[in-house]
Amino acid sequence: MDKFEKLTGVVAGIDRPNIDTDAIIPKQYLKSIKRSGFGPTLFDDWRYLEPGEPGGDHAKRRINPDFVLNQKPYDQAKILITRENFGCGSSREHAVWALMDFGLKVVIAPSFADIFHNNSFKTGLLPISLTADQVEQLFLELNQHVDSSSGYSLTIDLAAQAVITPAGVRMSFDINEFRKHCLLEGLDDIGLTMQHAEQIKAFESQYYSKAPWLL
Amino acid sequence: MMSAQTLYDKIWAMHEVRPDIEGSGLIYIDRHLVHEVTSPQAFEGLQLAGRDLWRKESIVAVPDHNTPTIGLEFGITDPVARLQVETLDKNCDTHQLIEFKIGDERRGIVHVIGPEQGATLPGMTVVCGDSHTSTHGAFAALAFGIGTSEVEHVMATQCLIQGKSKNMRITVDGAVADGITAKDIVLRIIGEIGTAGGNGYTIEFAGDAITSLSMEGRMTVCNMTIEGGARAGLIGCDQTTIDYVKGRPFSPTGENWNKAVEYWQDLHSDDGAVFDREIHIDGASIEPQVTWGTSPEMVVAVSQLVPDPASETDLVKSGGMQKALEYMGLKANMAFKDVMLDKVFIGSCTNSRIEDMRAAAAVAKGRQVADTIMVAMVVPGSGLVKKQAEAEGLDKIFIDAGFEWREPGCSMCLAMNADRLDPGERCASTSNRNFEGRQGQGGRTHLVSPAMAAAAAVTGHFIDVRKLT
Numbered sequence A: 001m002d003k004f005e006k007l008t009g010v011v012a013g014i015d016r017p018n019i020d021t022d023a024i025i026p027k028q029y030l031k032s033i034k035r036s037g038f039g040p041t042l043f044d045d046w047r048y049l050e051p052g053e054p055g056g057d058h059a060k061r062r063i064n065p066d067f068v069l070n071q072k073p074y075d076q077a078k079i080l081i082t083r084e085n086f087g088c089g090s091s092r093e094h095a096v097w098a099l100m101d102f103g104l105k106v107v108i109a110p111s112f113a114d115i116f117h118n119n120s121f122k123t124g125l126l127p128i129s130l131t132a133d134q135v136e137q138l139f140l141e142l143n144q145h146v147d148s149s150s151g152y153s154l155t156i157d158l159a160a161q162a163v164i165t166p167a168g169v170r171m172s173f174d175i176n177e178f179r180k181h182c183l184l185e186g187l188d189d190i191g192l193t194m195q196h197a198e199q200i201k202a203f204e205s206q207y208y209s210k211a212p213w214l215l
Numbered sequence B: 001m002m003s004a005q006t007l008y009d010k011i012w013a014m015h016e017v018r019p020d021i022e023g024s025g026l027i028y029i030d031r032h033l034v035h036e037v038t039s040p041q042a043f044e045g046l047q048l049a050g051r052d053l054w055r056k057e058s059i060v061a062v063p064d065h066n067t068p069t070i071g072l073e074f075g076i077t078d079p080v081a082r083l084q085v086e087t088l089d090k091n092c093d094t095h096q097l098i099e100f101k102i103g104d105e106r107r108g109i110v111h112v113i114g115p116e117q118g119a120t121l122p123g124m125t126v127v128c129g130d131s132h133t134s135t136h137g138a139f140a141a142l143a144f145g146i147g148t149s150e151v152e153h154v155m156a157t158q159c160l161i162q163g164k165s166k167n168m169r170i171t172v173d174g175a176v177a178d179g180i181t182a183k184d185i186v187l188r189i190i191g192e193i194g195t196a197g198g199n200g201y202t203i204e205f206a207g208d209a210i211t212s213l214s215m216e217g218r219m220t221v222c223n224m225t226i227e228g229g230a231r232a233g234l235i236g237c238d239q240t241t242i243d244y245v246k247g248r249p250f251s252p253t254g255e256n257w258n259k260a261v262e263y264w265q266d267l268h269s270d271d272g273a274v275f276d277r278e279i280h281i282d283g284a285s286i287e288p289q290v291t292w293g294t295s296p297e298m299v300v301a302v303s304q305l306v307p308d309p310a311s312e313t314d315l316v317k318s319g320g321m322q323k324a325l326e327y328m329g330l331k332a333n334m335a336f337k338d339v340m341l342d343k344v345f346i347g348s349c350t351n352s353r354i355e356d357m358r359a360a361a362a363v364a365k366g367r368q369v370a371d372t373i374m375v376a377m378v379v380p381g382s383g384l385v386k387k388q389a390e391a392e393g394l395d396k397i398f399i400d401a402g403f404e405w406r407e408p409g410c411s412m413c414l415a416m417n418a419d420r421l422d423p424g425e426r427c428a429s430t431s432n433r434n435f436e437g438r439q440g441q442g443g444r445t446h447l448v449s450p451a452m453a454a455a456a457a458v459t460g461h462f463i464d465v466r467k468l469t
Ligand code: SF4
Pocket: B065, B109, B110, B111, B130, B132, B348, B349, B350, B409, B410, B413, B414, B431, B432
């Protein structure tokens, strides 16, 4: 996993609550046995005017010009803002892979579904929860920039746990220390857990002596 | 004396390998269920890192999401889906894992076969790369869905790094009326708490209406916990649980059985245990439910009208309702009897067990699927459910009534195979998600119980199944 560096990037907004993982990456693409290549089919049903199939040439499909990620400069967005309960629904990590593969590094919302939130950290996507009022404020500012060719940008400083607006307003956010550390250092969870292998074995021997039917 | 603990706290404590990894615990996983869609990248990750599996016996694998429900004798014709199933077979063979392959009568939807085989036992931690793993909480097991990176993590270490969630208890007091099923109970609960209501919680279901359910019904309730935003749902262990588990292929026997049963007796929340949030619902007030929108929380009793966004004061909410009505092709204040259906789907890990088959067959018996219904499909949850249903003659009832009787799998629950809705088609479905496009792009899903789905099939529209004459 890459280290999560401080970044400044274009913000795209999708003003909807409860965006589910079926919307983020429709099921037909889950047939892939790979981790990459999901970017062109991110939000597929909203992004294209005709259905797509896995393995197809998505560049040839008719795009929906009204969908934000099809418009400049949002096609280069690094940050997505949206409403509450983002990522609800299935456990598919493909949703995170698709967001990352598109180029997004941060999603800002008032709240996230638990599994999606968990999955994000495993791949290096940063989910930031701000208050509903702060998100509303960001949407207002974003909407004031709709006519600007360079769009609206935010700076994300994970080390300082802050979202910084172009006017210099800092919105701080909470994050679990361990997850923050893993993101900043680009650490692999499995490697970290393996360091406790002896402890896992010790746990197993006492556990199975108490619950022998599980052996 | 130890202070009173919730069931969740007890199971957590039993599985905690390291109490505190900077705000999270390292917990031990007893059972790992694996299917074809969320595992290939995990196996590949292990291979790339040169890691082996920690405890192969903990894994039970099955292809279910992508598998066809007809013509299986000809194999999987979709080459992309076939590759995924073959990849699972190959991975399981390489690592010598237990897998119920295509052709094995024990094959079926992962959340149906786990309990059916006794691979899910009380007090276990159960994970699977699938959000409906919450189903197994019906057995007083801590069961939740994980992403592919976590699938790989469990394969390599038998553990997961997890933040501990808060405790919520939902008590459904008193008895439900005749004809009210587990599905109606859980849909009503989701309507009450909302799809994000359980975020950050493990939910324990309690109360007479819950404990009087069969294991099948309890699984239906826990299955949809994730639709209320909680990763895990739990129901305390009692005699119903133990009777169900007894004698199944993976269940303990002999002396181990006695030890296990003794241990399982404690798998309930202690009197006086404190929950962070408590919700009470009056069982007697629950009517047959039907969803009208594109989120499971958009649900009402079938006797009510399709809700009107104009009556919602919260602007974000009313906008969401408006969008949902447009997608669903419905008008505010319509009666459900005027909502005409194109297809009916009875199946999925929510409602494809033998009881669900019986409930739907009881309604279908002696009746005919309405002419306006293009397809009414019954997809049993496993080969063994199918066999049992056929032994009881249910297949014949369905076929005589004009239903299709299919091979087990996820089928039209998520429409990864050929079973799907076409744009604009409307379906009464016993599955768990009515998201946009869930059952096929542009498809319109209404979630209901098996009895309600069968009633919809024979009338062509929604109707309170208790009024069917
Ligand atoms: S039946 Fe539906 S919800 Fe259940 S595991 Fe299969 S796809 Fe998922």
